[in-house]
Every structure is written in structure tokens, then in C-alpha cells.
Amino acid sequence: MAKLPTIKEIAKRLHVSPSTVSRALHDHYSIGLKTKTMVQQLAKELGYEPNQTAIFFQQNKTFTIGVILPELSEAFFSTAISGIEDTAHKNKYTVLLGQSHDDEDREKTIVETMKNHRVDGLIVSLAKNTVNYAHFEMLKKYNIPVVFFDRIPKLPNIHYVACNMESGTIQAVDFLLAKGHRIIGMINGPDKLFASQERVKGYMNALHKKRLKYDPNLLVSSNLTRAGTHAAMAQLLSLKRKVTAIVAFNDYVALDAVQYAREKKLKINKDIAFVSYANLPLSNYTAFPPLASVEQFPYLQGQKATETLLELLDSKEDKSSAYYKIILDSQLVVNKY
Amino acid sequence: MAKLPTIKEIAKRLHVSPSTVSRALHDHYSIGLKTKTMVQQLAKELGYEPNQTAIFFQQNKTFTIGVILPELSEAFFSTAISGIEDTAHKNKYTVLLGQSHDDEDREKTIVETMKNHRVDGLIVSLAKNTVNYAHFEMLKKYNIPVVFFDRIPKLPNIHYVACNMESGTIQAVDFLLAKGHRIIGMINGPDKLFASQERVKGYMNALHKKRLKYDPNLLVSSNLTRAGTHAAMAQLLSLKRKVTAIVAFNDYVALDAVQYAREKKLKINKDIAFVSYANLPLSNYTAFPPLASVEQFPYLQGQKATETLLELLDSKEDKSSAYYKIILDSQLVVNKY
DNA sequence: CTGTTAGCGCGTTCAA
DNA sequence: TTGAACGCGCTAACAG
Numbered sequence: 001m002a003k004l005p006t007i008k009e010i011a012k013r014l015h016v017s018p019s020t021v022s023r024a025l026h027d028h029y030s031i032g033l034k035t036k037t038m039v040q041q042l043a044k045e046l047g048y049e050p051n052q053t054a055i056f057f058q059q060n061k062t063f064t065i066g067v068i069l070p071e072l073s074e075a076f077f078s079t080a081i082s083g084i085e086d087t088a089h090k091n092k093y094t095v096l097l098g099q100s101h102d103d104e105d106r107e108k109t110i111v112e113t114m115k116n117h118r119v120d121g122l123i124v125s126l127a128k129n130t131v132n133y134a135h136f137e138m139l140k141k142y143n144i145p146v147v148f149f150d151r152i153p154k155l156p157n158i159h160y161v162a163c164n165m166e167s168g169t170i171q172a173v174d175f176l177l178a179k180g181h182r183i184i185g186m187i188n189g190p191d192k193l194f195a196s197q198e199r200v201k202g203y204m205n206a207l208h209k210k211r212l213k214y215d216p217n218l219l220v221s222s223n224l225t226r227a228g229t230h231a232a233m234a235q236l237l238s239l240k241r242k243v244t245a246i247v248a249f250n251d252y253v254a255l256d257a258v259q260y261a262r263e264k265k266l267k268i269n270k271d272i273a274f275v276s277y278a279n280l281p282l283s284n285y286t287a288f289p290p291l292a293s294v295e296q297f298p299y300l301q302g303q304k305a306t307e308t309l310l311e312l313l314d315s316k317e318d319k320s321s322a323y324y325k326i327i328l329d330s331q332l333v334v335n336k337y
Numbered sequence: 338m339a340k341l342p343t344i345k346e347i348a349k350r351l352h353v354s355p356s357t358v359s360r361a362l363h364d365h366y367s368i369g370l371k372t373k374t375m376v377q378q379l380a381k382e383l384g385y386e387p388n389q390t391a392i393f394f395q396q397n398k399t400f401t402i403g404v405i406l407p408e409l410s411e412a413f414f415s416t417a418i419s420g421i422e423d424t425a426h427k428n429k430y431t432v433l434l435g436q437s438h439d440d441e442d443r444e445k446t447i448v449e450t451m452k453n454h455r456v457d458g459l460i461v462s463l464a465k466n467t468v469n470y471a472h473f474e475m476l477k478k479y480n481i482p483v484v485f486f487d488r489i490p491k492l493p494n495i496h497y498v499a500c501n502m503e504s505g506t507i508q509a510v511d512f513l514l515a516k517g518h519r520i521i522g523m524i525n526g527p528d529k530l531f532a533s534q535e536r537v538k539g540y541m542n543a544l545h546k547k548r549l550k551y552d553p554n555l556l557v558s559s560n561l562t563r564a565g566t567h568a569a570m571a572q573l574l575s576l577k578r579k580v581t582a583i584v585a586f587n588d589y590v591a592l593d594a595v596q597y598a599r600e601k602k603l604k605i606n607k608d609i610a611f612v613s614y615a616n617l618p619l620s621n622y623t624a625f626p627p628l629a630s631v632e633q634f635p636y637l638q639g640q641k642a643t644e645t646l647l648e649l650l651d652s653k654e655d656k657s658s659a660y661y662k663i664i665l666d667s668q669l670v671v672n673k674y
Numbered sequence: 675c676t677g678t679t680a681g682c683g684c685g686t687t688c689a690a
Numbered sequence: 691t692t693g694a695a696c697g698c699g700c701t702a703a704c705a706g
Contacts (some may be wrong), residue, residue, distance in 0.1 A: 004479070017693045022685060032691055054683040057394040058698050063452070064433075071419075078415040080409075085436055089447075090461070096401075096455055097434040099422055110426075116389045117401070150466045223514055248365070281410070287599075287624030317678060343699060354677045359701060367675055391699035395682050 005046040010244060014042060025050075056118070065309060066114035068107060070151070076279045076298045077125065078153025080149070083302025084123055088131055091310055093120075094164045100127040106229045108135045115142060119307045123302075126151035131224045145312040147324070149305040150298075157311065159324040161305040165195055165277070168294030170209075170328030172247050175292055177210060180247040180272065185236040187257060188221040189249040196221065196249070203247065218243065222253055229256035237264065245273040251280040254290050262288070278333070292334040300328065341382040351379060364386075384572065395453070397449070403451035403459045403563025404647060405444060407488070407507075413616045413635045414462065416487070420639025421460055428647055430457075437464040445472045452479060458646045463488035472586065476521055482649040486642040487635075494648065495659040498642040502532055502614070505631030505667030507546075509584050509612045512629055516545060518582040518610065522573040524566060524594060525558040526586040533558065533586070540584065559590055560562045566593035574601065582610040589615040591627050599625070615670070629671040 007025075011018040016035065024031045024039035025048075042048075056062045067084055067115040069077045076104040085095050097120055112135070112327045114122060122139065124146055131155045135210045136146055141242075143195035176184050186203050200219065207214050219323040220235045229248075236243050248254035254276035258268055266272050278293035308324045344362075347353040353372065361368045361376035362385075379385075393399045406414045412507040423659075433456055435447035439632050444464045447471070451459060459476065470490045471642055473483055485497040513521050524539050526533045537556065544551050557572045559565040570593075573580050585591035591613035593642055595605055603609050613631035645661045 007685095009682075018684085019686080020692060023692090026685090030691060049453065051455070052681055053390065053394040053397075053399065054698095055392040055685085056702095057388075057682095058684055060390075060698075064392065067434075072409065072415040073419060075410065075412075076407040081434075082410060082436060085434060085617060088449075089435070094450060095434045097418075097422060097432045098426070099419060113426075116386065118388070118390045118696085144492065174686095218460075228381075241374045309692080355699090356701075357676055359699095360676085363701090369675055372676085388699055391682095392701085394684095394698090395700055397682075431683080439700075585693095 002058040004051070005043075007048075009276070010039060010042055010046065010048060014038060020256045034107075060118075060284070062118050062120055063092060064094045064117065064119045065094050065306070066098065066117070066119035067097045068100055068114070068122065070100050070102045070108050070127050072099055075281050076150070076296070080302035082296040083299035084306045085302075087303045087306035087310075091306075099237045100130075102128040104130045104132065107199050108285060111135045111139070115139065115144065119144065122146040123305050123309055124148050126153060145306045145309060147309045147312070149301050159308055159322055159325075161301050161308060161326040162327070163296040163328045163330050165198035165303060165330050166202040166205065167295065167297075168277070168296075168332055169199045169263070169280070170206040171246065171332035172202055172292065172294055173206030174209075175334070176245045176247070176273065176275060177206070177212075179245075179273070182212070182243045183215075183218065183241045184220045184247065185220070185243040185251055186247045187232045187236070187249055188219065189224055191221060191255075199247070200247070215241070217241075222249065224249070224253065225291075226256045229253050231261045233257050237261075243272065243276070248274055248276045248290065250277045251290070252291070255280075255286065259287050266281075275332075277330075289335050290334050292318050293331045294331050295333045297328055304328070341388070342385045343381075343388070344385075347376065347379055347383065347385060349377060353525050399455050400455065400459055401430060401431045401433050401646055402445075402643070403435065403454070403462045404455035405435045405437055405447050405451070405459065407437050407439045407462060407464050411616070411617050412618070412632070413487070414617045416635040417462070418626050418634035418640035421643045422639075424640045424643035424647075426476075430647070434500075439465040441469065447477070448472045450480065452476065457650050459483040460642050460646055461485050463490060482646060484642045484646045484649070485639050487633075494660055496645055498638050498645065498661075498663040498665070500633040500638060500665045500667050502535035502631070502633075502667050503539040503542065505534050505614070505633075505669055506584065507543040508669035509629065509631055510540055510543030511546075512527060512613065512671070513582045513584070513610065514543070514549075516582070516610070516628075519549075519556065520552075520578045520580050521582045521584065522555045522557070522580040523584045523588055524569045524573070524586055526561055526590075528558060536651075538582070538587070552578070554578075559586065561586070561590065563593045566590050567597045569596040570594050574598075576635045582607065582612070585611055585613040585627065588616045590619075590625070592623065610634065612669075614667075626672050629669050631667045632670045634665055641665070 007018045007021045009059055011021045021039050025043060081295045088095050096117060098113060102109035104127050107130055121144060133155055139146055147194060148158055152160045152162055173184060186278050188199055204214055217239055220232040222232040248257050254274050258274060263271055274290040275292045276290035278295050304326050344358045346354045348358045349527060358376050361373045362380060400423055410413050425432050433454060437444035441464050446466055458481060470492055478482055481600055489499055510521060525536055531554045540550055552577055557569040559569040583594060585594050591611050595611060598609055611627040612629045613627035615632050641663050
């Protein structure tokens, strides 16, 4: 309960001026050794600690970065935030957290809150249904830089970190081809998703490289519900050409697809093999994990995004109209067992 | 880049005093309608927004609560923080995040950081190996209340929210007994863990209620590694009395145990059934999920913890030496399918 | 109804 | 080597 000591307090006790105390505590060169030690001594005794809120206020800088994510219970994001938080922490920054729960309005109010709290910068992964970006563009006026990652707005002048799905997809198809599969299906996500388009590109690309022709029937899409995935599976399994391997849009899709296949009495990894994109942790716990997963490095993305933001913050007012676009390559990881 | 307008600025333009502006913006009763509307009008035009850091500083209150968790990639904690964040958000508070990664030193520095940032209060789930609580007790001097949840220090005068494992364990054993099982094993965690002790109590209690006698051989413990769990399974399966059901310390243990059982050619849910404590999301994805899970309500715990903290913050300086101890009852949830 | 003054705690001129 | 004075933006006590 005892009030925390302030610089003034120390000054009074020592019969010196507050500025002397301030300087002494900062090891300012122009302070006599005696006074300096005297001040530092008493400061320690009293347990003096600078009032950060005063400093934030006065310096107009909070050493705080705001992080807005859709959903922390998604493994992808909870891993990503570890990367963010660790990097921030390492650089003496602090993380203000907000979840949009994939709701644009909520996202808006969070941006507002963060702006009010005077965060130095923002790291954002968009809510699924955000179509209006005004609440982000407005931040320019306040000179609050934003780095997006993973879910990125379609805007020209932004900083972002993302992971290219095409490379991983190529690797995935290559992997299946190497295993001898020739009829490889793909259960993609909704067509309009950029992530879906990248997957298609990778798929085609891999086939093309091997001079295999592309059969549009092998490309189906799911609305990402279980039912949607089951429907997609039904479509694939009804083809005359027998599909022996499937690239699934993500782990959820893969698990639903596996479930469907098992219901149809197909032997997983014998009659049909799966490859997926990692967003669940326990491939090694589930009985029939995908043979391999395309890894998107969420921790690394978080880390890169934070480093980028910190760079932006350091290069004071640089107004350099350069925009960071960091694109990692996804990578296939073959599951053991 | 244009400097944000301040109260002073508005005052100057309108040839009134800053305090008038301040009051007008706050709808103070003593301000004339004309001036009030005039001020509010210009404020809107100029896009005035109060500088929170100034207010924080002046009010000595930040509307920020610090949250320290071991690991966000644990589903339990990422769900918990949703409860925390949602509740905080609802009450105009903001969440400052820190992960200890189960490291006591890191935990300490985070506490320090949060104190410096002048959080109004703290919500903490302890790092696994934290044995020294000085960094938390010190907070009393700074008048920063702490509410612990789930992982709680052994200290007398603290606020906390926890979940009682005994009730859920009783329900779990009851459930198995009702299914006809008589030889029910338990793979517990390390003996010294409070959580383990509660589980044992529940186990014994359930048997006792049904006047069944307790066989100590049925109670084994795992160090929570896969190997440890396999060893525990080996021990249980080597017994002369054939174990037909097992209560596993948590989902990880359950999955490892299931894996072991399958290796030994046991039919899951036929030869042997499992019940577990929920800490993984996708029981319904894994091929052989536990029949039922003891739910610990992480979201609710986070919510309760936050509500408790906010209450503490509201009851200004109440110094009421009452300590909140909120204990939820865990509850068995039978998995569909 | 409105203006003046003061002060939150700190860093930073400018002067001595 | 030190001190006095000022200002960051805002609220509040005190006058009028």
C-alpha cells in the first residue's frame, strides 16, 4: 500500500534536484560519482522503479505491440503467437492480445481498443469474413504500422508474411508420384480462397513437370464441413479411374476424408493414401495420420512478422515506401511410422 | 502523420478553456448546450481521440490485465485465454499476454514486465517448476491483485479458480461400473501432484460407494512420457485379474495407452475401454477416442478468474481480507459414437 | 456555466 | 557538475 517512491521523493530526501536524480539513475556522464552512487543507493533501498506509464506518456511510445488473431484455439495461431510473443519479449516489447473470433465487427473494435492503448504497432491475421479494410488503413494516419500474416488483405501497400502453399503442394504430389501413385485426387477448399488456388497451381505444376496429364475430375472441393468433405470423397470415389491417393486441403479435411474412406471399407495407406496440410498437432496420435504433411511454420511466421514490425518501429518515421513482403516456402514433412 | 488533435488544440480554436472542452466531451452537466455541441462537433470534425496513455498515467490505472500462462499451444490454456480475453474485452479491459514456457525465471521476468507496465491485475497459471512464489507475493506491495487458476501455488492467502478432479473421477468410475466393468485400472500422473491425489480420491470414493474393495495393483502411475505410459500399461496388463477398463490421467496418456493396447492386439472398447481427462480437442477425430472424458471447463475457468479479478479491481482498495476460492466440479462427458 | 491553476512522474532543455 | 523550469495531455479542485 505504501506509495511507490518517485524521483521527486528521492530528490527531496537527498536535498538535490529531481533532474539530478533522473540523470544519476541513467548514469548520465555529467553527474559526480558521489552523488551518483548516493542516489542509486537510496533508489535501491527505497525500491524505486520508474513509472512506465509516465514514460510511455511522455515519450509517446509504449513498447507494446497489438496482436489480432482469429482464434487462439486453432493450433496454427496458438503456435504463431508463441513466435510473436517470444520475439517481442526478447526485444523488450510486450504483447497486447485480441481475438476476432472471425468476426469483422469484433476485429474493428479491437483495432480501436489497440489504437487507444497506443500500441506501437500491430500484427494481424484477418478474420475470415473481413472484406472492408478501412479500420486498418485508418491506422496509417495514426502512424501505427501493421504487419499481416497468413490471412492477408487484398491491398496494395501493406507489409506481410505469408507461406507459399504451391511449393509444398508440388512436394506433396511429387512424394505421392514417387510412391507409385498415378491417380491422385485433391480435395481443395472453396475455389475463391487464395490458398485453394495456390494448391491447384502446385498440383498442376507437379503433374506438368512429370509430363502427366491433368484430369479435372480429380480436383474436387469441400466447403470444409464434414458433410462437404464426405461429399467430395464420394465424388472422388465414384470415378471410373480408381483414385489411390488424395491431397487434402488440411488436417480436418483429411481426418474427415479418412473417416469416410474407412466407412467405405477402404484400407488406409493400402487402398488409398492421404497427404495433408498441417494444422493439427497430433498426427502421431490419430490412428491413420496422413502419410505426410505440408508444414506452414506458424512459429516462424509469427517470428518473422514480429521482426518485421520491430524493424519498422526502429526505422523511425522512415516513411520509406518500401513494403515488406516475406514469403516462406511451405515444405513437406513425411510422418514417421 | 498529422499530429492528433488535443483538448488544448480544440480549446484554442474555440476560444474556450481546455477544461471546458474536457467537460463538454464528457457530457458534464454543468456545460451549456451550445458550447457542448460546439465542442463535440469540432472534436468530431478534427477526429479527436483522447490520449489514453495520458489518462492511464493521470488516473494511475491502465485497464489492462496481465495474463501469464505456461504454454498457449496447450489446448487447455488456449481455450482458457479465450475465456479470459472475452470477459476482459466485455468489460473494456485489455489483455497483456505472457507465456512462461514452464520456466520459473521467465515467469519472474514476465511478472516484472507486467508490473512495470502497470497492469491493474494479474491472472496466472503457474509454470510447472515454480517453487518460489516471492515474485507473486511482492505484488501485494504494489497493490496488484493476482488471481490464479488451474495451476495454483501452495500459499495461504490467495485468490484462485480451480477445477475439482474428484467429482469427475467418481463419475468416470461410476460410468465404467455401470457398463459392467469390475476390474478398473487407473494410470495416474506423478504421485506428488495434487491433481493425481484428487484422482485417486475420486477413484477410491467411487469404489467405496459401491462397496467394492480397492486393489492397489490397479493403481499405477506414469511420468507422462510415452514410455512411462507404456510401462504403466505393461504393469496393468500383466496382472492376473484382467483389467477391462482404464482411467487415464489425461488424453495424451490415454492415446499412448490405446496405442500400446493396440500393439498388444487388444480390441479397444471390447477387450479394454478407456476414459480420460479432456485436454485435447479432437477426440472425435482419433480412431479410438476414450469412451468418455472428464471435462475441466477451461473457458469457464478463464472467465471466472477474470470476473473475480475485475471484482477485486472494482472494490477499490477494499483490503477486505476475503480470499476468493472458486472451485468448479469437473464433469464426465460421454463421447458420442 | 466557465476559466484558472495545479499536478500526475518523467526527461530534457537552458542556465548557472 | 548541478538546478530550475517546462511540457507531454488530461482531469479536477477551486474560483468566479
